[in-house]
Amino acid sequence: MSTATTTTQVDAEDLRRRVRDLLAEHDPKTTDRLEFLRARFDAGLAWVHYPVGLGGLDAPRALQAVVDAELEAAGAPDNDPRRIGIGLGMAAPTILRFGTPEQHQRFLRPLWTGEEVWCQLFSEPGAGSDLAAAATRAVRDGDEWVVTGQKVWTSTAHTARWGILLARTDPDVPKHRGLSYFVCDMTAPGVEVRPLRQITGEAEFNEVFLSEVRLPDTLRLGEVGEGWKVAQTTLMNERVAIGGNAIPREGGMVGVVAQTWRERPELRTPELHQRLLRLWVEAEVMRLAGERLRQQLAAGHPGPEGSAMKLAFARLNQAISGLEVELLGEEGLRYDDWTMRRPEIVDFLGRNAGYRYLRAKGNSIEGGTSEILRNIIAERVLGLPAEPRVDKDVPWKDLPR
Structure with a gap:
């Protein structure tokens, strides 16, 4: 690999040209989906900020949006990111940072294409x-x-x-x-x-x-012996993946409740109106904070601020789902889909209010409990004194379990 290849700056126009070349060689209308995804990875258009040869072009992370928009407009298939979110959001950045060259080559391509979950x-x-x-x-x-x-x-x-x-x-x-x-x-x-x-x-x-x-x-x-250090990279990326996803204004669960409010005037009360307004504002604040967090992520490795986003996401999801159930009254209490499914993705928006209310309870546990996240924010973001830890220097085998 030549030095020129790895140091040349890639800009938005260069990425558009590369996308046009990819589409010319692999027409999405006639190319097998998996073949197209593999070709996209090999062209460096999977993760543009990853190294050359590993699905990227060493380009600024923010330019990924240029590639995604061009391919979406052309009707190109995506890699079904919701199905492979753990690989994309947690495994990949950890493998990239700590993996060997052989591990990079073995795992990253089938991970991104979705061949391996x-x-x-x-x-x-x-x-x-x-x-x-x-x-x-x-x-x-x-x-x-x-x-x-x-x-x-x-x-x-x-x-x-x-x-x-x-x-x-x-x-x-x-x-x-x-x-x-x-x-x-x-x-x-x-x-x-x-x-x-x-x-x-x-x-x-x-x-x-x-x-x-x-x-x-x-x-x-x-x-x-350095597993804790490696795990921190996974955990910080996980919290950004859970709480910092890009969504449009009034996207996510607050948009569902707002739509119900507009379409069902008979459900409205002054008290519910005030609660909906507060939650709408909080959802917008979290959305904008998520934008800033992704900008920070684009500049380097994620920090402990991702814990704040994940904490806010869990609290807000639970509050909004609770408001939705109250807004719908008896209708909101109906939940009759007790089918023993084994889903690959969590579909909050494609289900009813009862499902959203029940499933949101897990948001404060998965990806780090809210209690642990508050400690991280207090110590690593606000700089407050750490909680006493009497087990810090005790061998694991001597700890009570």
Whole structure:
């Protein structure tokens, strides 16, 4: 790869030209969807801010919107980002930052095209919100690691080919220092996925049992014992992915309630009117804050501010869904879709008010509980004194569990 290739600045017009070249060679009307997506990746138009050869062109992240708009106007297929959100929003940036060149080449292309779905193997039944207390063990055996433990609340595990896994490799050091980070083959012997039925009736989440699962050392991300450092990249990107998605004004759940308000005047009351106005303003403030957060993300790695966005997203979603149920009265209380589905995506807007109200309860748990996020904001954004941590220097094996 020449130096000129990697240092030449790519601008919007250059990207439009590249899109025209892609469309000329691979007409979306006649080209197989997967073939088109692979060609787009190889042309550097998947993630324009990623390195050349890894789906990008080393271009400013903000220019991705130029590519997306041109391809959408041409009727080109997308990679169904809602279905592969964990791979795109969490696994990919972690692999890019900590992976080896061989891992980059193996994982990033099929991840982006959607050929391989990813899940996140972090949470555990016994660790609660304290991810660093994870007890799943990985014991080295030559060039392999033998992994045993249990993970829980694992979205898309039932469809995933790969999982990003945090496991304890050294129980004799304090909990944050004894973790390592792996890519887990979800088809390997010893991996068992069981559905967890939710309050909505669906089984969107899973529990995953790992029974002496053998993973080659080539599936390790980062150095042994530095899993907590690697996991922080995943978590910060996860919170931006959950709380900082780009939406138009009056998009998302507040738009559904506002539309009902306009179309159903018989439901209106002065008190509900005031609540709707407050929530509409808060939703707009969060939307604009999300724009600023994405600008910060475009300039480098995400920071702890993503925790504030995710916290606001959860609180606002729950408040809006509660208002919608009250607005609809008896109609809002109806929920009769208790089908045991195993969905690949969460469809908030395509369901009824009862589903939105029930499913929104999970927003304050997934991607980091609201209580933990408040601590992160207090300590890392506001600079407030940290909470006392008596287990900071205690070996993990000596901690009560």
